[in-house]
Amino acid sequence: MNSPLTGKVALVAGATRGAGRQIAVQLGAAGATVYATGRTTRDRRSEMGRPETIEETAELVTAAGGTGIAVAVDHLDPEQVRKLVERIDAEQGRLDVLVNDIWGADPLITWEKPVWEQPLDAGFRTLRLAVDTHIITSHFALPLLIRKPGGLVVEIGDGTKAYNDATYRLSVFYDLAKVSVNRLGFTQAHELAPHGGTAVALTPGWLRSEAMLEHFGVTEANWRDGATTDPHFVMSETPAFVGRAVAALAADPDRHRWNGQSLDSGGLAQVYGFTDLDGTRPHWARYHDEVVAPGKPADDSGYR
Numbered sequence: 001m002n003s004p005l006t007g008k009v010a011l012v013a014g015a016t017r018g019a020g021r022q023i024a025v026q027l028g029a030a031g032a033t034v035y036a037t038g039r040t041t042r043d044r045r046s047e048m049g050r051p052e053t054i055e056e057t058a059e060l061v062t063a064a065g066g067t068g069i070a071v072a073v074d075h076l077d078p079e080q081v082r083k084l085v086e087r088i089d090a091e092q093g094r095l096d097v098l099v100n101d102i103w104g105a106d107p108l109i110t111w112e113k114p115v116w117e118q119p120l121d122a123g124f125r126t127l128r129l130a131v132d133t134h135i136i137t138s139h140f141a142l143p144l145l146i147r148k149p150g151g152l153v154v155e156i157g158d159g160t161k162a163y164n165d166a167t168y169r170l171s172v173f174y175d176l177a178k179v180s181v182n183r184l185g186f187t188q189a190h191e192l193a194p195h196g197g198t199a200v201a202l203t204p205g206w207l208r209s210e211a212m213l214e215h216f217g218v219t220e221a222n223w224r225d226g227a228t229t230d231p232h233f234v235m236s237e238t239p240a241f242v243g244r245a246v247a248a249l250a251a252d253p254d255r256h257r258w259n260g261q262s263l264d265s266g267g268l269a270q271v272y273g274f275t276d277l278d279g280t281r282p283h284w285a286r287y288h289d290e291v292v293a294p295g296k297p298a299d300d301s302g303y304r
Contacts, residue, residue: 001222003031003065003080004251005223009092011035011084012026012225013075013137014102017052019156019239024057026243028066030251032097035088037073039104047103048171052210075102075133075245085140095144097250100184101131103157105177106211115172123173130177134184142192149196152247152255153188157203160285161262189260198255202243205284206235220296231298235287241265241276248272280304 005027012024018037024036030094036057039046054070059165061068071087088095096288108122108129144150159167161182169175185201206212208223216226216233226233242265243295249255249268266283268274275281287303 005066005096005247006031007248008032008037008202009055009088009094009095010097010099010250011037011088011095011137011141012099012101013037013073013133013141014038014081014100014156015150016040016046016054016058018101018211019049019204019207019242020099021052021060022239022243023058023101023246024068024243025060025064026247027097027250028068030247031066031093032099032250033067033069034058035069035071035084035258037075037084039072039074040082041070041072046217047107049107050167054139055096062267073114074225075137078136082138085144088141089144093139094148095151096148097154097246098138098145098154099246100134100137100152100181102137103130103250109171109174111174118172118188125172126173127177127180131184134181136186137221138184142298143195146192146195146197151192151197152250153185153192153197153199154249155181155185155188155199155201156295157185157201158240159203160264161186161201163203163285163288169195184186185262187259189225193256193259195215196256198259200249200258200260202242202245202249202264202268203262204239204265205237205282205287206233207242208236210260212236227298232287232292234298234300235280235282235303237265237284238277241282243271243273244274244276245269245272248274 014020015024015036058070182201188199201263225285269281
């Protein structure tokens with residue numbers, strides 16, 4: 001078994017479901033000890049109201065070959081985050097990888113309404129969940145991460161910098177949230193560099209999260225049937241794909257070459273050679289630019 005991250009410690013903040021869950025699992029598959037945090041446990045659900053739990057994520061990490069540790073944390077609460085990092089320090093004495101994947105704002109988004117029609121309370125709550133949580137987590141976690149050179153921070157967002165800079169994201173609050181996550185990868189890269197650390201922003205393509213599969217009325221087994229609703233769904237990818245991207249970055253001794261960059265899972269697959277669970281390498285960014293944007297019919301030929 002290839003376990004390049006054996007002995008490494010990761011914190012995946014926001015690991016309950018979707019990209020965060022599979023990032024934790026794929027880090028575990030590479031041998032890492034992974035602290036998986038979130039608000040939904042077997043005893044209590046967050047405002048997302050979904051059934052996935054951090055305990056399940058930790059069990060999947062361990063089953064994949066790593067060590068999964070579930071910790072219930074509200075990343076908007078500085079005291080909870082401080083205690084989390086103190087626990088990691090006490091138990092491990094190190095932190096090698098921080099993944100900021102905290103989100104949880106899906107129920108709050110009002111799509112395709114101008115700012116004067118947006119509900120302010122929900123909008124500002126969105127920004128707190130998407131931005132404040134990442135900053136609070138980095139504030140407490142980075143002093144531990146920089147204790148040893150080579151630490152990695154991955155800011156998980158939606159859309160590369162190039163895409164978000166040129167695209168209206170259908171809500172002023174969602175737009176600002178996702179642009180901000182990209183910028184956090186850039187700013188932390190500058191702050192970590194003198195300490196031998198690396199920070200990047202990373203986006204998946206069209207993610208087949210648990211919620212997305214439900215939205216299309218499909219399962220992972222028959223996901224291609226979702227193309228009857230939106231033909232471009234043929235280019236979607238599992239959360240494991242971006243998880244493998246993070247694992248590849250963490251295992252790369254030359255990862256600092258990416259410092260400060262905005263990356264995507266499909267692009268990194270071309271560099272590192274990892275695949276999605278079906279053995280393909282979906283390249284959503286290129287597909288979007290060459291097929292979706294020009295209005296061509298859906299066809300994933302040559303993009304996997």
